[in-house]
Structure formats: C-alpha cells, structure tokens
Amino acid sequence: MPLDTPHPLNSLGFAKPPAETRVVVAMSGGVDSSVVAAMLKDEGYDVVGVTLQLYDHGAALAKKGACCAGRDIHDARRVAETMGFAHYVLDYENTFREAVIEEFADAYLAGATPVPCIRCNERVKFKDLLATAKDLDADCMATGHYIQRHVGAAGPELHSAADPNRDQSYFLFSTTPEQLAFLRFPLGHLHSKAETRALAAKYGLPVADKPDSQDICFVPDGNYAAVIEKLRPGAAEPGDIVDLEGRVIGAHRGVIHYTIGQRRGLGIGGQGDPLFVVKLDPDTRRVIVGPRAALSTRTVPLREINWLGDEPFDSRPEWHVSVKVRSTRPPRPAVIRPISATEAEVELLDPETGISPGQACVFYDTESPRILGGGWIWKGR
Missing domain, CATH: 2.30.30.280 (Adenine nucleotide alpha hydrolases-like domains)
Known part of the structure; x- marks a missing residue:
C-alpha cells in the first residue's frame, strides 16, 4: 500500500491493521467477555486479557454464580491459554471495598436500595481498569456488556443492545463521554445469547456452556442482609x-x-x-x-446526573425523554426538568410503583435506541 494511502478503519475504528491495534479485554471469566477476547484475537488484534480480583480469593473459591470468584479467574486464564494471548489478574480488593461495598452497606442502612453493579462499572472497571489499560499502551478497552457504541455527529454515542432481553444500558448510564471514546462493546449487535454461546463453541472455549451469573458478586445467594450484618455488626x-x-x-x-x-x-x-x-x-x-396506591410515584428527584446528550443538560428548561426507573422495566415517557448540570426532577407521565432512593433513573431518546444518560434517585430536599 502506498505511503500516502490511508489505511481503512478496522472493526474497532482505528486506521491501522488489527495486529498493530492493542485492545485490553476486561475478562470476568464468563462466556460473554471470553467470546469478546477470542473474537478479537481471531480477527488478529493484539489482545491483552485482564481479570480483576475484587474480594477475598480464598472465600471466592467456594462460591458459585458470581462474576469475580476464584473459579472465574481460573476460567479466564484458561480462555487466554486456549486462544494464545497474555492474561493478567489484578488485585482490586481494597479499591472495590472502598468504592463499592462500603457504599452498598451504608445505602442499605440509610433505607435505600443500591445498585452496586453500576458503581462497580463507574468507579472500578471504567475508571481504574480503564486507566490500567492506557498504562498498557492499549488503543481501547473491550468488555462483554450488551450495549452498542455508535459514532455520531458529536462523537461516540451509547445505544441499547440489539437484543432487548440482554440490554445492559441501565447499568452503564454513568459511562462518561471520555470513557466512551476508549471503550468498545463487540457483543452489542448480537440478537440472542445463543449467538454468543455458538461463538464460544466455534472458538473451542472451555466456558461455552458456563451458566450466567445471577447474584451480585459479593452477595452469596442474594442474601443482602447477611452481608450488611457482617459489614456493619448490630445493623x-x-x-x-x-x-x-x-x-x-x-x-x-x-x-x-x-x-x-x-x-x-x-x-x-x-x-x-x-x-x-x-x-x-x-x-x-x-x-x-x-396499600399499593401509596407506592405510586409521579415525581422523582435525581442527583449525580451523567448527561450523554449533544447539548448541555441545563441548556433547556425541560427534556422530553423515556426513562427506566428499574432495570427490569421498559422505558416510560417522562419530562426531565434540570435544576443544575447534575440535578433534576423527573415527572413520569404515568405513575410508577416501588421507586426507591438508591436506584438509578436512566434516560432514553424517544426517537432512537440512544441512551442520553441518567442519575441517582434520592429522597429530595
């Protein structure tokens, strides 16, 4: 190829061959992130797998159904060996405790219903791990999340996954534009988990039939109260x-x-x-x-808003969007009225039940699958 001819963009959006493109893959040991790593290695990318040890390794070895246990670290290492790329395990136990677990405990004690997986993405995976990826001279970091990244007129945009049953946009609303510029989500376009497992089988991965994790990784069997009592005796x-x-x-x-x-x-x-x-x-x-009627809520106060729209959040008196107030519920019509760049009041056009402080409210464009950001529900003034 002549020197003055630009190289076409590769599948990760870089104007150079895959072999010259280093990508750090955040590997949990599950089938999704394993397929991402294998797929990119198969395409010829310079893949580096990184797995985070987030809590006590010894206790984790005996635990099933969570994302970062000792068994999962072992599985991630086996995938790297199968596909022939470098793999590192990083001890983030102290960071995870300080950034996620402590707040989880305090939020529950304050009567809130926290969503620690969002905080983990925000404060650990897409902050500290992303910084580590840059230290490794990576061009980007890829994850196994089911969400899509598209480049729009104003830069990278976050869009819902093609498979609404697997969409993880609720858990990724706090991803900043700067982080989004560095992140890639290679599974977001797939239409079913069966497609992912078929790819795992194609690459001969040892995790092809591994069950999906169900629990929060540090909450065995979903018993939140037992974890809180251990962290806060007398609670x-x-x-x-x-x-x-x-x-x-x-x-x-x-x-x-x-x-x-x-x-x-x-x-x-x-x-x-x-x-x-x-x-x-x-x-x-x-x-x-x-009674059930007392659970009905129309007005939702938000703070710590992360805005992903093209115009400044507080440049308009109100935004007409759709919102999710719980990960398992579909987006509903709403009006957001900014109070500041990071605070707002959301009016739900149809009342919702069971809204709790500590949960997230995520904003969606009404005309497209684009995520416009979101904020944290609180008790208000």
Whole structure:
C-alpha cells in the first residue's frame, strides 16, 4: 500500500491493521467477555486479557454464580491459554471495598436500595481498569456488556443492545463521554445469547456452556442482609412496622431486611387489603406500610446526573425523554426538568410503583435506541 494511502478503519475504528491495534479485554471469566477476547484475537488484534480480583480469593473459591470468584479467574486464564494471548489478574480488593461495598452497606442502612453493579462499572472497571489499560499502551478497552457504541455527529454515542432481553444500558448510564471514546462493546449487535454461546463453541472455549451469573458478586445467594450484618455488626436492630397514620401493627427484625414495594414476609396478616412497604425510616427503626396506591410515584428527584446528550443538560428548561426507573422495566415517557448540570426532577407521565432512593433513573431518546444518560434517585430536599 502506498505511503500516502490511508489505511481503512478496522472493526474497532482505528486506521491501522488489527495486529498493530492493542485492545485490553476486561475478562470476568464468563462466556460473554471470553467470546469478546477470542473474537478479537481471531480477527488478529493484539489482545491483552485482564481479570480483576475484587474480594477475598480464598472465600471466592467456594462460591458459585458470581462474576469475580476464584473459579472465574481460573476460567479466564484458561480462555487466554486456549486462544494464545497474555492474561493478567489484578488485585482490586481494597479499591472495590472502598468504592463499592462500603457504599452498598451504608445505602442499605440509610433505607435505600443500591445498585452496586453500576458503581462497580463507574468507579472500578471504567475508571481504574480503564486507566490500567492506557498504562498498557492499549488503543481501547473491550468488555462483554450488551450495549452498542455508535459514532455520531458529536462523537461516540451509547445505544441499547440489539437484543432487548440482554440490554445492559441501565447499568452503564454513568459511562462518561471520555470513557466512551476508549471503550468498545463487540457483543452489542448480537440478537440472542445463543449467538454468543455458538461463538464460544466455534472458538473451542472451555466456558461455552458456563451458566450466567445471577447474584451480585459479593452477595452469596442474594442474601443482602447477611452481608450488611457482617459489614456493619448490630445493623439488624428490631423495630416497629407502622401504617401510614403511624399506628404500630407489627414488629420487624431490622430495616435492612426490607425493600420498598415488598409485600411478602411482613408477618402482619389479617389487616384487610394487602399491605406493602412504602417507606423505610432507619433513624426511628420503622418500616412504614400502606396499600399499593401509596407506592405510586409521579415525581422523582435525581442527583449525580451523567448527561450523554449533544447539548448541555441545563441548556433547556425541560427534556422530553423515556426513562427506566428499574432495570427490569421498559422505558416510560417522562419530562426531565434540570435544576443544575447534575440535578433534576423527573415527572413520569404515568405513575410508577416501588421507586426507591438508591436506584438509578436512566434516560432514553424517544426517537432512537440512544441512551442520553441518567442519575441517582434520592429522597429530595
């Protein structure tokens, strides 16, 4: 090729051959990130696999169903050996505890319902690990997340995955434009998990049939309360269950055992219509219950907003978008009214139930699958 002829863009968007393009792949040991690493290696890229050890390795070895256990580190290493690329394990245990686990515990004690996977992406994977990738002279970092990155008129944009059942946009709303410039998501265009597993089988990966992780990686069997009690001894102090008028109608074994919207396991039968947890008050150790209608919310205060739109967030009095207030719910029409560059009030055109402080509210464009950012729900002023 003549010197004055530009090289065509490779599949990762760089004007050079894959062999001259270094990509760090964040490998959890699961099938998704393993396929990303294998696919890029097969395309001829200079692949470096990195796996994070996020909590005690010894305890992790016996744990199933989580993303960063000792077994998963072993599986990631086996994939690297199978495909013939370098693989490193980095000890991020202290960082993970400080940036994710401690806040998780404090949020639960404050009556919130945190989403630690978002904080892990924001504060560990897309911050510290991304910086490590740059230290390794990588051109970009790839992950196994099901989300799409497109380059628009104003730069890289975040778009929902092609498979709505696998879409992980709710967990990635806090990705900044600067991070997005460096990140790649090679699985976002696939239409089913079956396609991913077929690729794993094609490359002969030892994790081709490995089950998906279900739990938060540091919460065995989904037992949040047990983790909180271990981190904050004495946190599960008993108290009263009261109705909306403040009348005591039962007793509970600790606020940390309850979540907004919970109906089962309250131990307050015989009250007529079903009652749900509508508020948690850790200061008075009270669990407040009421009818389903009391869970209905139309106004949602947000802070720590990460905006991914082309215009400044607070350049308009309001934005008409769709929002998700929980990962399992579809986007619903809403109006965002900015208070500042990082705070806003969201008006839901149709009320939602079970909205809790500590969860995320993610913004979607009404005309396209583009993610416009999001923020954290809080109790408001």
